Amino acid sequence: MSEQGFVIVGASFAGAKAAETLRAEGFDGRVVLVGEESDLPYERPPLSKGYLLGNDPRESAFPHDAAWYADQRVELLLGHAATAVDRASKTVALADGSSVGYDKLLLATGSRVRRLDLPGADLPHVRYLRRIEESEALKAAFAERPRVVVVGAGWIGLETAAAARTAGCEVTVVELDTLPLRRVLGDEVAAVFRDLHTDHGVAFRFGVKTREIRPDGVVLETGEELPAGLVVVGVGIQPNVELAGAAGLAVDNGVVTDAGLRTSDPDIYACGDVASWEHPGLKRHLRVEHWANALNGGPAAAKAMLGRDVTYDPVPYFFTDQYDLGMEFAGWFEPGGYERVVFRGDPATREFVAFWTAGGQVLAGMNVNVWDVTDDIQAIVRAGWAGTTVDTDRLTDPDVPLADLHA
Template sequence: MTDNSAYVIVGASLAGAKAAQALREEGFDGSLILIGEESERPYERPPLSKGYLMGKDAREQIYVHPPQWYAEHGVDLRLGTAVTALDPAPHEVTLADGSRLGYAELLLATGSSPRRLPVPGADLDGVLYLRTVQDSDRIKDAFSSASRVVVVGAGWIGLETAAAARAAGVEVTVLERAELPLLRVLGREVAQVFADLHRDHGVDLRLGVQVAELTGSLGTVDGVRLSDGTRIDADAVIVGVGIVPNTGLAQAAGLQVDNGILTDERLRTSVPGIYAAGDVANAFHPLLDRRIRVEHWANALHQPQTAARAMLGREAAYDRVPYFFSDQYDLGMEYAGYAEPGGYDQVVFRGDVGAREFIAFWLARGRVLAGMNVNIWDVTEPIQALVRSGQQVDTRKLADPQVPIESLLHNAE
C-alpha cells in the first residue's frame, strides 16, 4: 500500500523547482517529492542558447537553487529517475525501477523535447539538438573545433545558436523553409529585421529551402543536401525545428491532451488532483479567452505559483501577459502579449527600425495585442498594461516616441 499523502512533481525543471518553492512558501509542510529524469538539479534553459553557450555565464549561474536548498526545504529531489506510468485511480506513479509512488496532488511539469528532423542522415554524429545543458556543452565544443556549421530552422533557438556560432568565429549557414525567419511568430514586417540582422553579421541565410538529406562520412555528418540538389558543407549541423510537448504520461493515463495537456485557468487538468505547468500545459487564459501553450521561460517561472495555490485548494488563476526575450549579437528584445498569425490587422512601429532601436505593436481593430521592444528598455510594464486594457488607442500617438506609452491608456479612444 503506497502512501498517498505526498505532493509529487514530475519534472525537475524550472517549473518543477519553482512549484516546490511556491508550495513551501504557501505553507505546505507535508511530504514533497520532485522527480527528474536528468542527473542535473533543476536549471534554467535560456542561458543554454545565450550566455552559457557563448561562455559568458558560468555553469553555476544556470541553476534555479543552490544544491543545499532542496534538503533545507524538505524537498525530496530524485534525479536520474524516470516516471514511466501514471495511474489516477489509486493516485500512483510508477518509476523506471518498477516501484510505485503514491500522491495526494500531482503536478506534471514534463516540459518538451526537440522535434527531430525527419530526413536520411539525421542520426549521424555531429547532428546536434539543444534542450539540455549537455546539449549546450556539445554545441559549444562543436564551435571550438568546427569551421562551418549549418543551422536548420530559423526560429528562436536556431537564430540564437547561429549568433553564438558567429561570436565564436564559425562560418554559419541557416536554412529555413519559410520566406523569412520567425515569420509565423512576428509576421513579415518584423521578421525582416531578423533576416537583415543575421546577414549583416555574416550569416548565409537561405530562405524558402527544404532539407532533403544530411550527408556523412564514416558515420559523421559532413554536409546538407537540399531538395533542389544543392549541397552545403558542414562540420556540424544544429537542428532547431520546434519542440513537442511531453504528453505521453498524461495521454496514456487518460488526461485530455491537445497540443499539450489541457488545463483550466487554475492549471487543473481533466483529472481531479492532477495539474500541469510550463511548456507542457495548454492552459485556458482568462485575458485571451482561449487556451494557449507558451514555450517560454516566463511561463515556467510564474505558472507554478498558480499551480501551487490551486493544489492547496486556494483561489488562483494564471492570467499574466505572455512574455519572452531574446539576445542576438547587439540586438536585445522583449515581447509581451499574444498576436497569432492572421489575428491582427496592423503593425505600428515607434522609433528607428533601421537602427534597430524601436518598438513594434501588433493591433486588431485599434487594440494592442502585443508589443516588442528592441534595444529600448524599461517599457515592458506599460506595454503589458496596454495589452491588458483591451482599449482602442490612437495609433498616431502610439507611433510617436515623444508620447509616453503610459499616457495612451488615459488617452484611449
C-alpha cells in the same frame, strides 16, 4: 493530508518553482520532485544565450543548489523517468520499478525537440539543443570553428547561429519559410532579424527543404550542397503529453487545464510547456513554450494545489539576445492574426518598439534595445485584449509616454 503529500513530475524550472512556492506558502508535508534528467532543475534560456556564448558560468542556469533542496525537505528523484500515473491508486510508477504515491500531482513534464526524419539525420555531427549537456557539446564544437549549417530559423536556430558566429564559425541557416520567425512575428519584424544576421555574416537559404545530411555537409532539395562540419537542428518542440494521455487526462496540444491549472482530474495539475490552459484574458486555451511561463506557472500551480483561488492570466512574455540586439516581447496573436504592425522608432536602427494591432486594439508589443517599458507594454496589451482602442499617432509618437496610453 496523508503522508503521500505532493508529487511533481518534471524536475524542470517550472517544477522547481512549484516546489519553492509550496514551502513559501507554508506547506509542511512531503514534496517529491521526479525528473528524468540527472541534473538538478535548471533554466533553459542560458543554454542558447549566456552559457552557450561562454559569458555565464554553468551555475547560472540553476535556480537552487543541492543544499537548498535538502534544507527545504524537497525529495529529489533525479534520473528517474515517470512511466505511468494510476489515478485510482494515486501513484506514479517509475522506470526502475518503484512508485511514489500522491495526494496532489503536478505534471511539469515540459517538451522535447522535434527531430528531422531524413537520410543522415542520425549522424554524430547533427546536434539539437534542449538539455544542458547539449549546450555544453555545442559550445565545445563551436570552439573548433567548423562550418555550421543551422536547420530552422526559429528562436533556437537564430540564437545558436548568433553564438556560432560569435565564436568565429561560418554559418548558413536553412529555412523553409521566406523569412526567419515570419510565422510568429510577421514580415515586417521578421525582416529585422534577417538583416541582423546577414549584417553579422550569416548566409540564409529560404524557401527550401533539407533533403539529406552527409558527413561533410547538407544537401538541399534544390541540389545545392552546403559544406558543414556541424549541423544544428532547431525545428521546434512538442509537449510531453504521453504520461497524461495514458492516464486518461484530457489532452489537446498539451495537457488541458482550467484557468487554475487543474486538469480533468481534480487532484492533478499541469504547468509550463506541457499545459494548455484556459486563459481568461484571451478567452481560449493557450500553450506557451517560453521561460516566463515556467517562472510564473509553477508558482500558480502550487498555490492552486494548496486550495488557493488561482486565476492564471499572464501576458505571455519572452526575450532574446542576439549579437548587440536585445528584445522583449509581450502579448499573443494567432499567426497572421493581426492587421498592422506600427513602430515607435525606426526599425532600421534596431532601437524601437513594435506593436501588432487589429481593429485599433494592441495585441502584442516588442521592445528592441529599448528598456524599462515592459510593464507599460503589457498594460497596453491587456487593455487591447479588453477591447480598448488606441490612437495610432500617439502610439507611435516617442514624445507620448507609454504610460499615458493605458491610464
